[in-house]
Amino acid sequence: MTKATLVVCAQGVETHAGRAALASVVQGVRRETREFDVVDAFVGTQHPDVAEVVAQLPGRRVVVPLTLWHDDEVEARLRHLASALPGVTVAAPIGPDWLLAELGVRRLIEAGARPGDSIVLAAGPAGSVRARHDIAKAARLLSAVWGGRVHVAGDMSGPELAEAIDIARAYQRRVVVSIYALTMSQATSRIGRLGADVVTAPLLSAGAGEPGVISLVLARATARGSSLAMGR
Structure with missing residues (x-):
């Protein structure tokens, strides 16, 4: 057969x-x-x-x-x-899926994130309501596995991420960006310039x-x- x-x-x-x-x-x-x-x-x-x-x-x-x-x-x-x-x-x-959230937490730990940090999930661009819903769900799953609040940025290449980092900074904590992407791209490589203290690796390793x-x-x-x- x-x-x-x-x-x-x-x-x-x-x-x-x-x-x-x-x-x-x-x-x-x-x-x-x-x-x-x-x-x-x-x-x-x-x-x-x-x-x-x-x-x-x-x-x-x-x-x-x-x-x-x-x-x-x-x-x-x-x-x-x-x-x-x-x-x-x-x-x-x-x-989104629980397994990806668990992998995201592994990347947070590998990057040196600490329990008191403000976490920002960087994803996107999300071109539809359904995509934004999926990314919001990914943030909720990551929050549940991590055990702390996760802010959401639906476009890692635009001003939305910079704004999310500024909002997270208002909590007077370190800001850690969790990259919700399988691989590094031109957009993800620019995230470190937006003012986060720590940026994780993407979900997949080479x-x-x-x-x-x-x-x-x-x-x-x-x-x-x-x-x-x-x-x-």
């Missing part, structure tokens, strides 16, 4: 370290599953493009977007694939597949009733 194919779909990243981190997730998923053949694909500037990959694959294909919230642009492209090609299912994004992220990908691939769209 031919296996279904799991297409791990990420947004393109600019850095070598970011690409290595994404590759480590794909390798980890491939290592952990016998149910699927596993391939990678991208939405954006990096290749191979998800549309080309999915069109060339036979049989049943499950696309799992490596997004941390419902991203309208990514989902529109994947829905189009699912509607245009038979046998294609698009799973829900991997976040060359080290995170077990939590790998398990989330597999959970989304096998979940029933949580898909974004179904092919004919």
Whole structure:
């Protein structure tokens, strides 16, 4: 019996370290599953493009977007694939989720965050109400695992983050920015200039597949009733 194919779909990243981190997730998923053949694909500037990959694959294909919230642009492209090609299912994004919150707390501890610090979750840009809801939920989950209040900034590249840092600073505590992103990008690399005392690393480390992220990908691939769209 031919296996279904799991297409791990990420947004393109600019850095070598970011690409290595994404590759480590794909390798980890491939290592952990016998149910699927596993391939990678991208939405954006990096290749191979998800549309080309999915069109060339036979049989049943499950696309799992490596997004941390419902991203309208990514989902529109994947829905189009699912509607245009038979046998294609698009799973829900991997976040928000408790496993990501636990990973976020690990990054806080690694960065030297302390219980009395003011924490700001930096994510986005969030282009829709649903995306903002997802990011707010991610902040609540991080707060619950961390055990303290977490402020939310829905656009890590704009003035919204600077404003969130200023608000957090009003508590007369150190300000720690928790990066809610899988990999480092141009936007995340600029966060340190906005006045935070500490900035965490992104959720993924280069060359080290995170077990939590790998398990989330597999959970989304096998979940029933949580898909974004179904092919004919």
